[in-house]
Structures are given as structure tokens and as C-alpha cells.
Amino acid sequence: MMRTIRVGTRQSALALEQTGQVVERLNELCLTHGIECEFELKKIVTRGDQIVDVTLSKVGGKGLFVKEIEQALLENDIDIAVHSLKDMPAVLPDGLVIGAIPKREDPRDGLIARGNFRLQNLPKGAAVGTSSLRRACQLKAFRPDLQIRPIRGNIDTRLRKLEAEGLDAIVLAAAGLRRMGWADRITEYLPPDICLPAVGQGALAIECRAGDRFVLELLSRFRDQPTELAVTAERSFLARLDGGCQVPIGAFAELGEPLDPGSAPIITLSGMVGSPDGEIMLRETMRGGDPGELGVALAERLLGMGADKLLVKFRVDV
Numbered sequence: 001m002m003r004t005i006r007v008g009t010r011q012s013a014l015a016l017e018q019t020g021q022v023v024e025r026l027n028e029l030c031l032t033h034g035i036e037c038e039f040e041l042k043k044i045v046t047r048g049d050q051i052v053d054v055t056l057s058k059v060g061g062k063g064l065f066v067k068e069i070e071q072a073l074l075e076n077d078i079d080i081a082v083h084s085l086k087d088m089p090a091v092l093p094d095g096l097v098i099g100a101i102p103k104r105e106d107p108r109d110g111l112i113a114r115g116n117f118r119l120q121n122l123p124k125g126a127a128v129g130t131s132s133l134r135r136a137c138q139l140k141a142f143r144p145d146l147q148i149r150p151i152r153g154n155i156d157t158r159l160r161k162l163e164a165e166g167l168d169a170i171v172l173a174a175a176g177l178r179r180m181g182w183a184d185r186i187t188e189y190l191p192p193d194i195c196l197p198a199v200g201q202g203a204l205a206i207e208c209r210a211g212d213r214f215v216l217e218l219l220s221r222f223r224d225q226p227t228e229l230a231v232t233a234e235r236s237f238l239a240r241l242d243g244g245c246q247v248p249i250g251a252f253a254e255l256g257e258p259l260d261p262g263s264a265p266i267i268t269l270s271g272m273v274g275s276p277d278g279e280i281m282l283r284e285t286m287r288g289g290d291p292g293e294l295g296v297a298l299a300e301r302l303l304g305m306g307a308d309k310l311l312v313k314f315r316v317d318v
Contacts, residue, residue, distance in 0.1 A: 003037040003214060008069045008078035011043040012154040014176050018204060019082040021179065022102070022222075029221050037218070042078050044069050066207075070096060073207065079215055081207045085200030085231060086173075090239035092207070099208040099219035104227040105175035107202035107252060109135060109195050110186035112162060112177075113169035118188045119143065126168035129161060133276045135171050137248035138195045140278025155180065171195075175202040196250030196272050196283070199234040203227055226255050226265075229291050233269045236295025241273065241303070247310050248274040248281075251298075253291070264289040271298045273307040282307050 005026075009019040023039045030037050046068045065087040072078045073096055085101065092098070111119055119142065122128070129151035130136055136148045151161050155176050162170050171190070177183055206222065208215045230253040237251045251271040258265050266287055274281035282305045288294035299307075 001036065004040055005037050005080060005215065005218075006040050006042055006078040008042050008044050008072050008081040010046055010065060010069070014155050014180060015082070015084075016041075016043075018084070018179050022082050022204065022206065025102070026218065026222065029218065033221065035218060037214075042072070044072055044078075070207065073209055076209075079208065079212065080219070083205045083207060084176075085203040085205040086198040088200070088205055088207075090199075090235050095210055096207055097210045097216075098205045099216050100206040100222040101203055101224060101228045101231060102206070102222055103224040104230070105178055105202040106189070107197045108174045108192065109171050109190045109197060109201075110174035110177055111169055111171055111188040111190055112159065112185050113187045114162065114167075116187045117169065119169075119190060119194070122146070122168055127166070129158065129165070129167045129170040132171070132198070133246065134198055134248040134250045134272075134274075135195060137274040137276055137278045137281060138250070138272070139171070141274070141281045142194050144278065155182075159185065173197075173201055192252045192270060196270060197252050199238045199249070199251045200231045203231050229253075229265065229267060230255060233267050233291035233295045234271075236292045237269065237271050237299045238295075240296045240299035241307065241311060247313075248272070248276060251295075253294075256287075258289075267291055267294055269294050269298050271302060273302050273310055275310060280306075280310065282310075 007019060007023060009015050046065045066083055069081045070093055073081055124145050125147055127147045127149050128139060129149045131150045131152055139146055149167060151158050155172060158170055158172060174186060174189055177186055206219055233253040234251040238249060241249060253267050253269045256266040256268060266289060268287050270285040272281060272283040282302050284298060284301050286294060286298045
């Protein structure tokens with residue numbers, strides 16, 4: 001019997017593009033494994049899409065692009081949801097799970113500069129557009145002379161604002177530009193030692209109901225284990241820090257070769273917590289085999305270095 005799987009997505013061009021890529025891959029998996037199903041797209045407007053004139057950090061940040069979609073899952077209006085993993089809070093609502101995390105795109109941030117400048121060569125006092133506290137903190141720490149200007153909007157809107165608002169550069173997630181076929185706009189990929197990505201940046205998450213066995217079985221074929229290990233470490237780090245606090249937080253995990261054949265790969269996890277102005281930036285790197293334990297351990301280390309005080313100082317209650 002044919003199963004229709006209703007797919008929830010935001011309606012931005014990027015969201016529709018990456019959801020389309022997911023559906024295309026799931027269709028291929030269904031054909032390969034003889035699974036009878038078809039997919040129906042359902043566009044959902046989130047609170048984050050409606051707030052276009054306020055910096056997201058002032059209204060809560062995490063969850064603003066997923067809450068309405070998750071509610072549709074809980075109310076059985078849709079069967080799966082395609083999210084950018086970096087938009088998802090560290091803790092999911094009861095009854096929902098991440099059924100699959102496919103292979104990660106490039107996790108780095110991308111600089112798009114007029115005149116093809118690199119970050120270190122931007123003119124003194126250059127105006128750089130971003131509404132990300134994480135990016136602002138690290139950019140100011142690297143180049144204190146930069147003037148950070150808040151910009152909101154979808155990826156295409158922010159690209160237009162580069163010219164329209166007289167900015168010297170903007171910073172966007174490289175993954176979104178690559179998925180849209182706009183990688184040629186990137187003048188420099190910012191290395192993690194200068195700008196740690198957001199937790200889960202570059203990865204997609206396919207969310208579903210915990211009790212939907214058909215969907216869970218299908219999504220199990222779409223999982224990428226190396227990506228899941230890496231983002232599990234990053235999300236564990238975020239969860240221990242209570243990522244609902246609006247403070248610059250970044251993390252990036254890389255997998256290395258296991259110490260012994262058959263053992264788990266070694267995970268190198270770097271994390272940072274800072275102040276929005278970049279004057280304080282706490283950063284550490286740790287290695288381990290268990291992603292959940294590693295994320296917690298790194299968070300505890302940063303908390304002991306003073307991150308706890310930053311988390312309290314910049315907490316936003318919503």
C-alpha cells in the first residue's frame with residue numbers, strides 16, 4: 001500500500017532547495033529498496049520568518065525557525081520535517097526524534113566581500129554584516145577595528161543588502177550558498193581557528209514522531225554515521241551550556257582515526273563562548289571517543305574558565 005509522507009519545511013528559497021534535495025534522495029532510497037511511498041510538501045511559516053526587523057538574539061534565537069513545524073508534527077499534520085540542524089534547540093519536544101542526519105555540507109562560514117577581499121585584507125574599519133552573535137564575537141576578536149552591522153533576511157536578501165546597504169562584506173554559512181549553487185560568491189572560507197561554526201552548521205536534520213516506525217525505518221537508510229557522531233558532540237556541548245541563552249557559542253567536531261582497529265574514532269571537539277563585543281572569548285579543544293561525554297566535558301571546562309558568568313550576564317528570557 002502506497003504511503004504518502006507529508007514533508008514540512010519553511011518556505012524560503014534555501015529551505016525549499018534543501019528539502020527538495022532530501023526528498024529526491026529519499027525517493028531514490030524508496031526505489032532502490034522497493035518501498036512504496038510518495039512525498040507531499042507542506043510549507044510552514046515560522047515565528048523566525050515573521051520577525052524581519054529585530055535581531056533574533058533579542059527574541060530568543062534558538063527554536064524560532066522550528067517550533068511551528070514541530071507543532072505540525074505533534075498534531076499529525078506532517079510526517080517529517082527538514083531542518084537546518086543549527087536552528088534546532090539542543091532538547092527536542094517529547095514525542096519527537098531526529099530520525100536521520102545525512103552527510104554534512106561544508107560547516108564553515110563564508111565571507112562575501114566586495115572587491116574579493118579576504119578577512120585580513122578588508123579596509124580598516126570595514127562594515128561587515130551579520131546578525132549572528134557568534135560571528136560578531138569572533139570577527140571582532142580577530143579584527144577589533146571591524147564595524148559589525150546587523151542584517152536580517154533570507155540568504156538572497158542578505159546578498160542583496162551587501163550592495164544596497166553599502167557594506168564591505170557579509171558572512172553567511174557556506175553550506176547554504178553551496179546548496180543554492182552560489183559558492184562562487186564566497187571570497188574566503190573562514191577557517192575554524194578564526195571563526196568556529198555554529199553547532200550543527202552545514203548539517204540537516206530530519207525530524208519525525210518517535211512512534212512512526214515506517215518513517216523511522218526509511219530514515220535509518222539516510223543516516224551518515226560520521227556526521228551524527230560529530231554533531232552529537234557539538235549538541236552535547238550546547239545542551240550542557242543551556243543553548244537557549246543568547247550568548248556567542250560555537251563548536252566544531254572532527255573525526256580522526258581510531259587508536260585501535262575496530263574501536264570508535266577519536267573526536268576532536270573545539271568550542272567557544274564569548275561576549276558579543278569580542279572582548280571576551282573563551283575557547284578550548286578536547287579529544288575523546290564518546291561524543292556525548294566529550295561535549296559535556298568541554299562545556300564543563302569552559303564553565304570553569306568563566307563561561308558560567310557570561311551565560312548569566314547575557315541570558316534572554318522568552
